[in-house]
Amino acid sequence: xxxxxxxxxxxxxxxxxxxxxxxxxxxxxxxxxxxxxxxxxxxxxxxxxxxxxxxxxxxxxxxxxxxxxxxxxxxxxxxxxxxxxxxxxxxxxxxxxxxxxxxxxxxxxxxxxxxxxxxxxxxxxxxxxxxxxxxxxxxxxxxxxxxxxxxxxxxxxxxxxxxxxxxxxxxxxxxxxxxxxxxxxxxxxxxxxxxxxxxxxxxxxxxxxxxxxxxxxxxxxxxxxxxxxxxxxxxxxxxxxxxxxxxxxxxxxxxxxxxxxxxxxxxxxxxxxxxxxxxxxxxxxxxxxxxxxxxxxxxxxxxxxxxxxxxxxxxxxxxxxxxxxxxxxxxxxxxxxxxxxxxxxxxxx
Amino acid sequence: xxxxxxxxxxxxxxxxxxxxxxxxxxxxxxxxxxxxxxxxxxxxxxxxxxxxxxxxxxxxxxxxxxxxxxxxxxxxxxxxxxxxxxxxxxxxxxxxxxxxxxxxxxxxxxxxxxxxxxxxxxxxxxxxxxxxxxxxxxxxxxxxxxxxxxxxxxxxxxxxxxxxxxxxxxxxxxxxxxxxxxxxxxxxxxxxxxxxxxxxxxxxxxxxxxxxxxxxxxxxxxxxxxxxxxxxxxxxxxxxxxxxxxxxxxxxxxxxxxxxxxx
Numbered sequence: 334x335x336x337x338x339x340x341x342x343x344x345x346x347x348x349x350x351x352x353x354x355x356x357x358x359x360x361x362x363x364x365x366x367x368x369x370x371x372x373x374x375x376x377x378x379x380x381x382x383x384x385x386x387x388x389x390x391x392x393x394x395x396x397x398x399x400x401x402x403x404x405x406x407x408x409x410x411x412x413x414x415x416x417x418x419x420x421x422x423x424x425x426x427x428x429x430x431x432x433x434x435x436x437x438x439x440x441x442x443x444x445x446x447x448x449x450x451x452x453x454x455x456x457x458x459x460x461x462x463x464x465x466x467x468x469x470x471x472x473x474x475x476x477x478x479x480x481x482x483x484x485x486x487x488x489x490x491x492x493x494x495x496x497x498x499x500x501x502x503x504x505x506x507x508x509x510x511x512x513x514x515x516x517x518x519x520x521x522x523x524x525x526x527x528x529x530x531x532x533x534x535x536x537x538x539x540x541x542x543x544x545x546x547x548x549x550x551x552x553x554x555x556x557x558x559x560x561x562x563x564x565x566x567x568x569x570x571x572x573x574x575x576x577x578x579x580x581x582x583x584x585x586x587x588x589x590x591x592x593x594x595x596x597x598x599x600x601x602x603x604x605x606x607x608x609x610x611x612x613x614x615x616x617x618x619x620x621x622x623x624x625x626x627x628x629x630x631x632x633x634x635x636x637x638x639x640x641x642x643x644x645x646x647x648x649x650x651x652x653x654x655x656x657x658x659x660x661x662x663x664x665x666x667x668x669x670x671x672x673x674x675x676x677x678x679x680x681x682x
Numbered sequence: 683x684x685x686x687x688x689x690x691x692x693x694x695x696x697x698x699x700x701x702x703x704x705x706x707x708x709x710x711x712x713x714x715x716x717x718x719x720x721x722x723x724x725x726x727x728x729x730x731x732x733x734x735x736x737x738x739x740x741x742x743x744x745x746x747x748x749x750x751x752x753x754x755x756x757x758x759x760x761x762x763x764x765x766x767x768x769x770x771x772x773x774x775x776x777x778x779x780x781x782x783x784x785x786x787x788x789x790x791x792x793x794x795x796x797x798x799x800x801x802x803x804x805x806x807x808x809x810x811x812x813x814x815x816x817x818x819x820x821x822x823x824x825x826x827x828x829x830x831x832x833x834x835x836x837x838x839x840x841x842x843x844x845x846x847x848x849x850x851x852x853x854x855x856x857x858x859x860x861x862x863x864x865x866x867x868x869x870x871x872x873x874x875x876x877x878x879x880x881x882x883x884x885x886x887x888x889x890x891x892x893x894x895x896x897x898x899x900x901x902x903x904x905x906x907x908x909x910x911x912x913x914x915x916x917x918x919x920x921x922x923x924x925x926x927x928x929x930x931x932x933x934x935x936x937x938x939x940x941x942x943x944x945x
Binding site: 359360361362363364365366367372373383385386387388389391446 | 752753754755829830832834842844845846848869870871872873
């Protein structure tokens with residue numbers, strides 16, 4: 334149940350990212366000039382009949398954010414009560430702290446008329462919070478707890494043949510971690526571009542003012558160019574990581590699956606980026622580009638965390654997790670218990 | 683341990699960005715209420731007048747169509763196709779151009795009007811679209827619509843403000859601390875609503891009417907730089923020398939295509 338609830342929080346956070354991107358894409362960030370109230374009303378009693386124009390996006394974003402905040406409180410409390418792993422309890426409260434800080438940043442950016450650094454920090458923290466929810470959902474999953482090892486580990490696609498215990502590939506860990514960090518930097522560049530009004534500073538695609546490199550420069554063109562160059566770097570990093578997974582760990586579906594998904598997402602993301610420019614920042618294309626970027630980041634995060642799974646080791650405490658053992662079959666539990674490598678090195682479950 | 687360091691680092695970055703942004707607010711300089719030493723009032727007996735016309739050379743570009751369907755009230759109030767007010771042209775004459783004395787006035791003092799300038803949000807438009815007022819003169823902002831508006835001023839030298847007026851008939855007053863040409867207004871609820879105000883420390887400004895005419899009255903003798911500003915076509919200046927009791931007629935001609943030139 335806890336894992337399912339964590340997945341619900343992830344789903345709601347995707348909606349929240351979409352709502353936030355729509356606020357910026359429609360230039361509605363200041364359509365509700367006060368915070369935390371809405372035109373003097375409490376956020377929750379502001380009449381729906383008044384959700385007109387830009388208010389629909391800004392107020393909708395606030396309501397979805399409040400819902401996600403409430404769900405995060407429940408998630409943190411649930412982890413505190415039910416999850417025996419101490420670091421998971423802390424992770425739950427880290428997520429709660431992140432969503433509170435995110436709300437405060439959102440309020441500050443309204444009260445200070447959308448200063449680019451605050452708006453960019455708001456966008457950057459949104460991605461961190463999204464990553465936290467995805468990580469919690471991953472860490473509470475039966476397959477993570479079972480260590481992605483052996484037969485019958487709960488995976489629907491690993492039932493017919495034995496698979497060695499968790500992948501221990503230092504190169505993969507380096508590549509995946511690097512890719513995730515690069516994606517996050519790229520998202521920060523994108524957020525800077527959006528919040529400094531540089532989205533169309535280079536108005537053509539794939540060329541730039543008809544050239545491979547812009548023939549003239551200013552601050553906005555430089556930010557826009559950095560985002561395009563970053564896209565190239567990130568794409569190469571992701572392709573290299575995915576290729577490594579396919580060549581070295583073809584039988585490990587917990588790795589090949591996100592490696593395949595992320596390549597598809599990157600292809601969509603590059604296309605959305607191009608169409609954002611070519612459509613002169615169409616609202617839905619632009620917003621989809623933001624959401625897809627978040628999905629690229631979290632898919633890379635999942636791949637990265639799974640590549641690090643062996644370093645977390647397995648521990649009896651993990652598989653005694655009450656709410657989730659209902660979804661782990663007995664064979665998987667027994668196997669996980671057998672294959673546990675206890676934290677002689679200090680590794681945590 | 684490493685994971686914890688990553689989270690701590692991320693929060694530190696976000697916090698640093700917030701602090702940097704909050705601490706970076708620019709102070710605006712305010713116009714002193716005290717008259718400068720040696721300043722005198724304009725002698726109406728020797729004052730002259732600068733009047734003229736603003737023309738547009740070439741076919742006026744099409745004004746952008748507006749979709750008001752984001753707010754049913756605005757749709758009800760505007761049953762005909764709606765367009766932006768960017769180019770208001772009749773017989774080659776351009777309206778909504780702000781004309782003012784930019785330079786050359788020297789050391790005069792002027793009474794600050796106590797009558798407020800007014801901007802009204804009516805039928806989901808700002809009325810007027812372009813206007814001028816004085817530093818420290820009250821600006822009355824009215825919402826005459828049965829829907830809510832936010833009035834968001836985006837000055838560079840004065841303080842930015844963004845206030846909600848959710849109820850029909852609401853009024854608020856604002857004063858500007860320093861001169862600024864032009865201060866844009868926008869409504870973030872209704873993205874098509876925009877207006878511009880020129881804030882000056884003297885009374886020599888005018889907005890061209892539908893026939894493109896403007897008039898600057900009671901101007902003391904002297905040599906002035908006069909600027910004509912349009913929201914899309916930019917600004918043009920002319921130098922005018924005015925003798926005692928003289929009236930000068932000048933014409934500004936904007937080109938319909940390309941950036942405006944400065945004389």
